[in-house]
Amino acid sequence: MTEREEQRLESMKERLDNIPIPEEALSTAIRAGVRQAEQERNRKRPARRLIWPAAAVAVLLLAFVMTIRVSPAFAHAVSSLPGMSLIVDLIQDDKGLKAIMDNEYYEEVHSTDSDGTVTVTLNGVIVDQSGMVISYTVDSTTGMRDPDIEKIDLFSGSELLEPQGISFNYPSEDGSMSNEQLIHYNFAEPLQTDIRDFELKLTIRDAEEHLFSLPFTVQNPIAEGKVYELNRTVSVDGQKLTIESITVHPLKVAIRIKEDPDNQMDILQYEDLRIEDGNGEVWSRIINGMTATQDEDGTDVYFLQSNYFEQPDLMSLRMNRMQAIDKTERLVVDTLTGEVLETPSDGKLEVTELSATVIETKLKTGPDFGYGYLGNATDANGKRIDLSSGGYWQIDHYSYNDLRFTNGDYVNPITVEFFAYPNYIEGDVTIRLE
Incomplete structure (x- = not known):
């Protein structure tokens, strides 16, 4: 390990020590970082956005949810139970996902496939017109070594649901016999609300290739996104932006923003883009998973945590601070x-x-x-x-x-x-x- 890699690991460990996450998740992240740095300067795999796990069970009482949020000691104790650390992380990281659990929009499914050595089981899904969050468990009879996901395909019947983006972690810890993880699958086109039957095809590789086919059916109706057509042009420090539309889904809020081509600066990041209600409640950027994308015509699409189930009387889009750089700076x-x-x-x-x-x-x-x-x-x-x-x-x-x-x-x-x-x-x- 080089001196730079040691510095990077020490820096990551210090930052993790200051983040109030469950101890189990912390130690897992540090172990993953050490293992990753030892593999050819951390370059064997394309960089991916790390996402915290989501729900592992379908039933979650509101009183239990509130206890986790107000009692770190209790949250730590619960996170050590099999599967429950996923729920703790879910609640702490995203208010929209918490509302999904509170409103029983998470749906438990059971679909399993095995090649004799490795077994993949789907635990449950959250699906709306914008995408799908898939909770799954990987079990290995021998413990997977250096596991990775090579391919993820999601089908409706024989039709491949084209992804706008996919985010995921490694499918299992190195040497682990059992591990629960998530896949965030974002649709390129809005999903039809009458679709019920799906099939996940997953390819996992360790020392060999493991292929899995996991058909499943959702019973609940797929929620339709609430669309606000705006086409409002605003100016920030002389830079013009058109807020084209906002679509509110259970999983996320999608905000379409088009920059004026005559702007002197490129807007890079909207640091405090948010939705506020009349009581000052704020829904901000998604922490885990896909946070933004761009359409072919250059329109940027930013994703916020969702207030789909809140239905506030007054709702406003707000922004104050942006990263921007002159177009001549390269x-x-x-x-x-x-x-x-x-x-x-x-x-x-x-x-x-x-x-x-x-x-x-x-x-x-x-x-x-x-x-x-x-x-x-x-x-x-x-x-x-x-x-x-x-x-x-x-x-x-x-x-x-x-x-x-x-x-x-x-x-x-x-x-x-x-x-x-x-x-x-x-x-x-x-x-x-x-």
């Missing part, structure tokens, strides 16, 4: 010559490693930035370069981000977009939803 490199041709003029970004297949950078962000900041990379012909992986870590006041390319089949120089950057604009946007 990262441009020549991997053939090793030259750094352009970096942002504030001097915060440094290229620390550069080769035909790697761009590694260091950015002064402060200790609590929390974003991987490098986005897509394109070559001199405007061709998107395929990435094999990307990593993000933080040490003290600096954030590190790298991109690793599948191969060197591209034309220099390379331009890298920013996904996030510590430069901010502020305003006060309030749009009432009626």
Whole structure:
């Protein structure tokens, strides 16, 4: 293990020590981090967003929910019971998912497939028009070694439900005999509300490939999204934005925002995008799973925690602080010559490693930035370069981000977009939803 990797692990451990999560989840995360760093500088797998587990059972009493939320000691005790740590994490992380449990919208299903060595069991699902959360258990007779998910396909009949994005953890801890996990499957197109029959096809690999087919049927009606057509144009520090629509689903709120092409700056992150009711109750960004995407026409879609089951009398969309960077500020490199041709003029970004297949950078962000900041990379012909992986870590006041390319089949120089950057604009946007 290199000195940098040791620093990264120590930094991650310090940050985890300050997060009030169940002890079991903490130790699991640290063990996973150590194992990951020992595997060729943590580059064997594409980077994925870590998601905390969700529900493992179908019945959850409101009194039990409230006890977990107000008593950390009780939450810790409950999290040590088989399967219950999933519920604790679910309640603590997302108010919309808590409301789903309170309103019994989570549906228990039982579908199992086995190849004799590994068995996968579906525990339950949450499904709406925007996506599906799938809770499942992996059991192994020998303990899986270095397990990974190779493929996830979700079907309705013979039709593949095209994903807009999928997020998941590793299917099992290294050497674990049994492990519960989640898949967040986001639909590219709204799901028809009359669909009931599904099939999950899952490919898991450790020393060998394991294929599973898991058909299941949901009994409850699929909730239809509530759509607010707005088409409201607002201005923040001279940058114009059009809020096209807001759709409220049980799993999430989807907000469609289109930037004016004549803007001087690119809006990167809406740091405090939120829904508020008349009592000041706030539904903010999703913590676990997919947080945003972009349509083919360039419209950004941001996801918030859902207030679908709350139905407040007064509801407003609000935002005040955004990450933004001038469109002329870029990262441009020549991997053939090793030259750094352009970096942002504030001097915060440094290229620390550069080769035909790697761009590694260091950015002064402060200790609590929390974003991987490098986005897509394109070559001199405007061709998107395929990435094999990307990593993000933080040490003290600096954030590190790298991109690793599948191969060197591209034309220099390379331009890298920013996904996030510590430069901010502020305003006060309030749009009432009626």
